Amino acid sequence: MALNLVWLSFFLIAFVIAVVRLVLGDTSVFPALLTSLFDSARTGFEISLGLVGIMTLWLGLMRIGERAGLIPAFARAVNPVLRHLFPAVPAGHPAQGAMMMNVSANMLGLDNAATPLGLKAMRELQGLNRQPEVATDAQIMFIVLNTAGVTLIPTSVIAIRQAVAMKQGLVGFNAADIFLPTLLATGASFLAGLLAVAWVQRLNLLKPAILMTVAGVIAALGALGMWLRHAPAPQVEIVTSLAGSVFILAVIALFLACGALRRVNVYEAFIEGAKDGFGVAIQIVPYLIAILVAIGQFRASGAMDWVMQGLSNGIAALGLDTAFVPALPVGLMKILSGAGARGLMVDVMTAYGVDSFQGKLAAIIQGSTETTFYVLAVYFGSVGIRNTRHALGCALFADVAGLVAAIGIGYLFFA
Numbered sequence: 001m002a003l004n005l006v007w008l009s010f011f012l013i014a015f016v017i018a019v020v021r022l023v024l025g026d027t028s029v030f031p032a033l034l035t036s037l038f039d040s041a042r043t044g045f046e047i048s049l050g051l052v053g054i055m056t057l058w059l060g061l062m063r064i065g066e067r068a069g070l071i072p073a074f075a076r077a078v079n080p081v082l083r084h085l086f087p088a089v090p091a092g093h094p095a096q097g098a099m100m101m102n103v104s105a106n107m108l109g110l111d112n113a114a115t116p117l118g119l120k121a122m123r124e125l126q127g128l129n130r131q132p133e134v135a136t137d138a139q140i141m142f143i144v145l146n147t148a149g150v151t152l153i154p155t156s157v158i159a160i161r162q163a164v165a166m167k168q169g170l171v172g173f174n175a176a177d178i179f180l181p182t183l184l185a186t187g188a189s190f191l192a193g194l195l196a197v198a199w200v201q202r203l204n205l206l207k208p209a210i211l212m213t214v215a216g217v218i219a220a221l222g223a224l225g226m227w228l229r230h231a232p233a234p235q236v237e238i239v240t241s242l243a244g245s246v247f248i249l250a251v252i253a254l255f256l257a258c259g260a261l262r263r264v265n266v267y268e269a270f271i272e273g274a275k276d277g278f279g280v281a282i283q284i285v286p287y288l289i290a291i292l293v294a295i296g297q298f299r300a301s302g303a304m305d306w307v308m309q310g311l312s313n314g315i316a317a318l319g320l321d322t323a324f325v326p327a328l329p330v331g332l333m334k335i336l337s338g339a340g341a342r343g344l345m346v347d348v349m350t351a352y353g354v355d356s357f358q359g360k361l362a363a364i365i366q367g368s369t370e371t372t373f374y375v376l377a378v379y380f381g382s383v384g385i386r387n388t389r390h391a392l393g394c395a396l397f398a399d400v401a402g403l404v405a406a407i408g409i410g411y412l413f414f415a
Helices: 001-022 028-068 070-085 094-107 111-126 135-146 155-167 178-201 208-230 232-260 266-283 285-300 303-317 324-335 337-354 357-368 372-382 393-415
Strands: none
Touching: 001 028, 001 178, 001 208, 001 285, 001 303, 028 070, 028 094, 028 111, 028 208, 028 232, 028 266, 028 393, 070 094, 070 208, 070 357, 094 135, 111 135, 135 178, 135 357, 135 372, 135 393, 155 324, 155 337, 155 357, 178 285, 178 357, 232 266, 266 285, 285 303, 285 324, 285 372, 303 324, 324 337, 324 357, 337 357, 357 393, 372 393
16 A cells, blocks of 8 residues: 555654754754644544535535536536546436535635535546445545646745745735746646546547547636736736636635526435535544554654655755755655645745745745645545555656746746
8 A cells, every 4th residue: 555655654754853963962853753643633523523614614605516517517518528537427417516625626726615626526436336445446546636736826935935025125026937847847746747647547539529628728727828918917816816716716606696587496416515625524534543643753853854864965966956955845845745835835936035045946846746645644544545556656656747847937037
């Protein structure tokens, strides 16, 4: 089991490094490991507890959407494309609608909405699973595309950059100037993940529906990118800040309005769906605590610092430009912890300046990669899957591709 080996390795590597540090005279390492152990466990529980309300809200709204016929309608609309990526999922299956909603939320950077929608999709896909503890091809494809999903508007990253710029006294700063580079980097990650899973599962992607969809998306994103590059900074800031909230509230209003028009008792439908939210959120507690504790031990032991120092020395020894190295920890940490990566990004912006090459690259990396281990633990844990097959390998391949692309694109745009 891939996750089993990774989880075990985090603990053992952390312990070995802690012993080495203790032998070298660092007496603070083991107390730090113990503190991290309990803090990570508490954090995992708090995150799960916070998901209870979000899951209750969104599963209730999704039930209204199902009763109103909107989720099946979404499923039928995306079936011409999704049936090639998820051949085992029947046409019009509710999972297709849930996956489409999840992808839309991810594109707008709406983590609070994307997670419950993704968990809903996983539950629908699990209903087609003949081996409940083994991930299906469809679930693996969905997970990998989720971890490498295209982020259309990195809302939180733009907001953080704007706040840091104000603190540093920058006037006329355009916090959204990393939009197009981030989009290209996350697009490379998405493509790498898609191709990796398609290769393992032997899927033929050279289908007219897929090619036309890709061409349409590229054209639309290109037009949006051109607008963002030439639009006034205040206008861009308003659009990026409003996009997520308008999308969420518009979806809720659409569900309620269609439910009312179809004479659905929307209140009762909401309560019926919301009852499942608590159970789903509680079910992921052990999986989330397990992965967060292991990651916490790896960080507290200093293993991440050793990895970064080794990479830095290796890059310098090869005679390559090392300007990107300060931003590299953001990408490596993002695979493990979103909060940790966010802290590292702010640290780079503070140390080098939010408008520096290193600061911009850190923002691109933060906005174009995903917390892979968190997503795998939460999504697979929510349906009780233990054998994740090739999901982790494909997801990490997409992460590496996205990180390399982010660095290259950062040099292309800002070096």
